[in-house]
Amino acid sequence: MNVVFVTGNRHKFHEALHILSAYGIHLHQDTKGYIEIQSDSIEEIVLFGIKEVMKRARDKSAYIIEDAGLFIEALDGFPGPYSSYVYRTIGNRGILKLMEGVKNRRAKFVSCVGFCSKDSDPVLFKGEVYGNISWFERGSHGFGFDPIFEFGSTGKTFGEMTPDEKSACSHRFIALKKFANFFMEYEKERA
Amino acid sequence: MNVVFVTGNRHKFHEALHILSAYGIHLHQDTKGYIEIQSDSIEEIVLFGIKEVMKRARDKSAYIIEDAGLFIEALDGFPGPYSSYVYRTIGNRGILKLMEGVKNRRAKFVSCVGFCSKDSDPVLFKGEVYGNISWFERGSHGFGFDPIFEFGSTGKTFGEMTPDEKSACSHRFIALKKFANFFMEYEKERA
Numbered sequence: 565m566n567v568v569f570v571t572g573n574r575h576k577f578h579e580a581l582h583i584l585s586a587y588g589i590h591l592h593q594d595t596k597g598y599i600e601i602q603s604d605s606i607e608e609i610v611l612f613g614i615k616e617v618m619k620r621a622r623d624k625s626a627y628i629i630e631d632a633g634l635f636i637e638a639l640d641g642f643p644g645p646y647s648s649y650v651y652r653t654i655g656n657r658g659i660l661k662l663m664e665g666v667k668n669r670r671a672k673f674v675s676c677v678g679f680c681s682k683d684s685d686p687v688l689f690k691g692e693v694y695g696n697i698s699w700f701e702r703g704s705h706g707f708g709f710d711p712i713f714e715f716g717s718t719g720k721t722f723g724e725m726t727p728d729e730k731s732a733c734s735h736r737f738i739a740l741k742k743f744a745n746f747f748m749e750y751e752k753e754r755a
Numbered sequence: 756m757n758v759v760f761v762t763g764n765r766h767k768f769h770e771a772l773h774i775l776s777a778y779g780i781h782l783h784q785d786t787k788g789y790i791e792i793q794s795d796s797i798e799e800i801v802l803f804g805i806k807e808v809m810k811r812a813r814d815k816s817a818y819i820i821e822d823a824g825l826f827i828e829a830l831d832g833f834p835g836p837y838s839s840y841v842y843r844t845i846g847n848r849g850i851l852k853l854m855e856g857v858k859n860r861r862a863k864f865v866s867c868v869g870f871c872s873k874d875s876d877p878v879l880f881k882g883e884v885y886g887n888i889s890w891f892e893r894g895s896h897g898f899g900f901d902p903i904f905e906f907g908s909t910g911k912t913f914g915e916m917t918p919d920e921k922s923a924c925s926h927r928f929i930a931l932k933k934f935a936n937f938f939m940e941y942e943k944e945r946a
Contacts, residue, residue, distance in 0.1 A: 653833035
């Protein structure tokens with residue numbers, strides 16, 4: 565089962581490759597990109613994006629895209645859908661500075677996977693995990709905001725987890741697992 | 756001379772109305788919106804947006820859109836093209852917190868106006884003004900980041916300027932003035 569993952573982010577691609585290989589799904593990377601719109605809703609961004617990808621899809625391939633964001637309760641959801649831009653500019657240091665003296669550390673990571681193929685309308689799969697913003701950066705695994713996100717009640721940041729540990733519990737894992745279960749049924753029906 | 760300004764922001768609309776009336780341009784508001792893409796470049800966002808507006812333009816009207824952002828040097832350009840979202844979430848207080856203890860206060864406001872009509876390809880007009888991030892919010896005029904942007908060497912924030920004062924020097928004024936001069940020539944040629 566072949567699936568094309570449209571993403572320029574090699575970290576995301578390797579996380580997804582790792583997760584989906586357990587389902588016998590062979591992932592290929594397409595770095596051509598797609599139009600990302602501005603929206604407060606990650607689902608809206610992914611739905612628009614996967615429709616764009618579908619327009620240029622000329623073969624029978626199955627395509628996925630993924631968008632994710634860190635939503636911090638005390639900051640009204642910031643950085644949310646603009647997590648990538650915010651990481652590139654103010655980074656983890658900026659987030660920790662904004663959270664100085666803030667008692668409510670609650671945050672969630674949201675991932676949305678969008679799927680399409682020539683035989684299917686777009687379908688979205690969402691994964692959410694809850695945790696807290698740490699008081700300082702910890703760990704060197706993962707990417708982006710991983711070192712400042714303490715997962716659940718483990719006390720460990722995503723940055724302190726090995727790739728295997730993170731892949732077994734992350735927002736991206738939850739969304740991709742939903743996609744994988746859907747896709748296996750989808751392939752059966754087509755066979 | 757009639758021009759339709761596609762914007763949901765009534766502050767922007769009234770600033771533009773004020774500025775363009777001096778040129779005999781009658782501005783009408785269209786609040787239907789358009790697709791804003793994610794990009795580090797305001798010009799790219801406006802070019803995409805004005806092409807979208809053009810697709811739905813069914814008459815001979817002239818259309819403009821405008822996007823603007825605050826680019827802070829010490830924050831690698833943050834909040835830049837996402838100024839509106841950042842204002843709605845962390846606001847002026849968040850920016851001031853990020854700038855606590857930061858000596859380099861340099862910032863610029865950038866405005867880009869996009870024009871199109873059935874007889875014209877998209878044309879962009881850019882306005883930039885330089886200033887500094889203040890140490891606290893000052894003034895109650897304007898909107899968004901106006902109370903924390905000290906304009907040039909005046910020492911006044913945009914929030915401390917009357918609408919007339921701001922309209923005579925702002926980034927939006929510069930971009931709209933460029934558009935107005937272009938548009939008057941354009942109308943002459945069509946007459």
